[in-house]
Amino acid sequence: MSSLILSRSDLDFMLYEWLDVTRLTQRDRYAGHSRETFDAILSLSAQIATEQFAPHNRASDLQEPTLEDGTVRILPEVSAALHTFAESGLLAATMDEELGGSQLPHVVQQASFLWFQAANLATAGYVMLTMANAHLLTAHAAPDVVETYVTPMVEGRWFGTMCLSEPDVGSSLGDLTTRAERQTDGTFRLSGTKMWISGGDHEMSDNIVHLVLARTGSRGLGTRGLSLFLVPKWLVEPGGRGERNDVTLVGLNHKMGYRGTVNTVLAFGAGEHRPGGLPGAIGYLIGQEGHGLAYMFHMMNETRIGVGAGAAALGYTGYLHALSHARTRVQGRELGAKDPRKPPVPIIRHPDVRRMLLASKSYVEGAVALVLYAARLLDESKTAPTETERREAGLFLDLLTPMVKSWPSQWGLAAHDLAIQVLGGSGYVRDSPVEQFYRDNRLNPIHEGTHGIQALDLLGRKVRAAEGTGLRLLVGRMRATARSVRRDLPDEAAVLEKYADRILAVTEALWATGDECRALANAAVYLEAVGHIVVAWLWLEQAAACRGREGTFYEGKRTTARYFLRHELPRVDAQLDLLESGDCLLLELDDSVL
Ligand SMILES: Cc1cc2nc3c(=O)[nH]c(=O)nc-3n(C[C@H](O)[C@H](O)[C@H](O)COP(=O)(O)OP(=O)(O)OC[C@H]3O[C@@H](n4cnc5c(N)ncnc54)[C@H](O)[C@@H]3O)c2cc1C
Numbered sequence: 001m002s003s004l005i006l007s008r009s010d011l012d013f014m015l016y017e018w019l020d021v022t023r024l025t026q027r028d029r030y031a032g033h034s035r036e037t038f039d040a041i042l043s044l045s046a047q048i049a050t051e052q053f054a055p056h057n058r059a060s061d062l063q064e065p066t067l068e069d070g071t072v073r074i075l076p077e078v079s080a081a082l083h084t085f086a087e088s089g090l091l092a093a094t095m096d097e098e099l100g101g102s103q104l105p106h107v108v109q110q111a112s113f114l115w116f117q118a119a120n121l122a123t124a125g126y127v128m129l130t131m132a133n134a135h136l137l138t139a140h141a142a143p144d145v146v147e148t149y150v151t152p153m154v155e156g157r158w159f160g161t162m163c164l165s166e167p168d169v170g171s172s173l174g175d176l177t178t179r180a181e182r183q184t185d186g187t188f189r190l191s192g193t194k195m196w197i198s199g200g201d202h203e204m205s206d207n208i209v210h211l212v213l214a215r216t217g218s219r220g221l222g223t224r225g226l227s228l229f230l231v232p233k234w235l236v237e238p239g240g241r242g243e244r245n246d247v248t249l250v251g252l253n254h255k256m257g258y259r260g261t262v263n264t265v266l267a268f269g270a271g272e273h274r275p276g277g278l279p280g281a282i283g284y285l286i287g288q289e290g291h292g293l294a295y296m297f298h299m300m301n302e303t304r305i306g307v308g309a310g311a312a313a314l315g316y317t318g319y320l321h322a323l324s325h326a327r328t329r330v331q332g333r334e335l336g337a338k339d340p341r342k343p344p345v346p347i348i349r350h351p352d353v354r355r356m357l358l359a360s361k362s363y364v365e366g367a368v369a370l371v372l373y374a375a376r377l378l379d380e381s382k383t384a385p386t387e388t389e390r391r392e393a394g395l396f397l398d399l400l401t402p403m404v405k406s407w408p409s410q411w412g413l414a415a416h417d418l419a420i421q422v423l424g425g426s427g428y429v430r431d432s433p434v435e436q437f438y439r440d441n442r443l444n445p446i447h448e449g450t451h452g453i454q455a456l457d458l459l460g461r462k463v464r465a466a467e468g469t470g471l472r473l474l475v476g477r478m479r480a481t482a483r484s485v486r487r488d489l490p491d492e493a494a495v496l497e498k499y500a501d502r503i504l505a506v507t508e509a510l511w512a513t514g515d516e517c518r519a520l521a522n523a524a525v526y527l528e529a530v531g532h533i534v535v536a537w538l539w540l541e542q543a544a545a546c547r548g549r550e551g552t553f554y555e556g557k558r559t560t561a562r563y564f565l566r567h568e569l570p571r572v573d574a575q576l577d578l579l580e581s582g583d584c585l586l587l588e589l590d591d592s593v594l
Helices: 008-018 021-026 035-062 076-087 105-119 123-142 143-154 292-328 351-383 387-423 431-442 451-462 466-484 490-510 516-520 524-543 552-568 570-583
Strands: 067-068 069-075 157-161 179-182 188-198 205-214 226-232 234-237 242-246 247-252 263-268 283-284
Touching: 008 035, 008 105, 008 179, 008 351, 008 524, 008 552, 021 035, 021 105, 035 076, 035 105, 035 123, 035 431, 067 247, 067 552, 069 387, 069 451, 076 123, 105 292, 105 351, 105 524, 123 143, 123 157, 123 205, 123 283, 123 292, 143 157, 143 205, 143 226, 143 431, 157 188, 157 292, 188 226, 205 263, 205 292, 205 552, 226 234, 226 292, 292 351, 292 387, 292 431, 351 387, 351 524, 351 552, 387 431, 387 451, 387 466, 387 524, 451 466, 451 516, 451 524, 466 524, 490 524, 490 552, 490 570, 524 552, 524 570
Parallel strands: 157 205, 179 205
Antiparallel strands: 067 069, 179 188, 188 263, 188 283, 205 226, 226 283, 234 242, 247 263
16 A cells, blocks of 8 residues: 555655756765665655654644653653654764764755654654754854764754744844853853743753854844854763753643644743852853854754745645545545436545645645755755855755745645545544644744745845845746746746746836835735745646656646646736735735724
8 A cells, every 4th residue: 555644656756857866976975875875765764754753643642742740741652753763863864974974965865854744743843953953053063062962963862952932022033032141161141031942841862952042242132132052951061961951941832733842931041950059041152142043044944944844744644645535435426427326436536526636736746846946956055066056056045945934834734724625524523634734734834934924034035135146046947947848838838938027027016116115015925926936837847857758647747737837826816916016005004994
């Protein structure tokens, strides 16, 4: 029986036939790899995800983490799965060999990790945070810090968190209030409360490495006043674990979904513990004072792509569950068949059910394509042969990142909505896996920067960065795809050309007067429209990769590409028209009318 978690054939198609990832092995960094090593990693991932992650997905939703006498209790299967994951070496997969990594291309790592996210998004959450934390430290911390903190994390002995949000500060990071005071020995003492911290406290690892944004005295207000600190739960002494740091668990948040990842409120410097005889959480400055947010963006960008990937993976498993149900649930007769003596048919025979399945397929496979394309760009930005190619790949990835975060979060959830509908009453009950998938996925448009914040980032910053290079690269690549498919798919090529022109025209119109308020008033509409166009482009790319191939798999790809361009893409016309009209209703309305 084929897996209900993910489709290996689809991943193989995207990696090898579309993105041609084996070509990466010609580069020095990846020379130790081959199609065989990639295949082995994907098979291992599928196996661990299926055997260790999927089986407790339901149980960790039903038995969410609890607080007993100040200790967080988490279903033991979560820890067991995480330790199997760590033992497999996958935690350090993309890292340098000298740090214990295997220098796996990011695109293959991303494909591998999709298995875990689809099997159990909440358990995979601990891995995502720990990896992103370790990657930030590797990029920005001093070598002794890397040695002390990164090694235990990549070995799975310590876990990592990111601590940005506070009770009164979510989206507006420039208003963070947690303070850090420099001590005579060069360390800092932190005080303040951090809210919503995933993986903030538990007993599954020997230590927890918090990366905390806090404000130092001399740097003033706004984001420029923020610095980044490493604050371990347990201080580290030569030869082992030292004193308990002054980081206190205030309580747990009780979530709608994604329940297996414990979510905490943490007090730093509340005086509950007194390391060195004094209150205040001891923190170590990472990099330079005042550059904290820039460093944190290393982790945020990775987790933004990770969130998009999780939403895509979860959407995918939801689609596979709906598809399997539609093939076996027998109900009603073929359209137009009135004779009750005729046998009923599986619901997949009904055009409306096919509509829902094809729409879901287009969303989830489109979302995975977007995520893997972005991961391939990350590899290009690090290892492409020339400086110009590396720079362009980086700028293009920057442009795509808000869409990689938001598009799968929106449409993966839409796929779950449709999956519930395909299952009918069986989808609406709490025993149904699709009901849990929906709740789990509902977080993704919220955390790591809400949908609205991603929209401001795309239209306010990314399209204008480096004089619009990222946007020009996008449009140039769309046109190149259109040219390459013009002979086989002339209508689709013409459609893509049209939308490439429209993206440029609309962006120019929005910024024509330079009035930021007017330009950004409908930023979310822009994010959604451009996201849909980008996914349409990637569908055409996939259709092009099917050229000359026969069989139902390839026919499925071609049909879904046609569906997306015919049924989905026209939705953006209304959005683009609205944007071009310069409508300012949302900017100008009086709050009292709401
Ligand atoms: C389950 C969960 C896990 C989390 N894990 C972590 C974690 O590990 N570490 C961490 O630091 N944080 C974490 N967060 C916090 C998360 O990143 C924030 O919830 C998110 O950034 C939004 O902040 P907020 O909840 O305060 O909402 P607000 O910032 O109050 O936003 C509410 C609404 O207003 C909109 N809005 C706000 N400002 C603007 C603006 N300027 N323009 C347009 N719209 C705006 C938002 O888009 C949103 O729709 C987590 C949150 C949750 C729910």
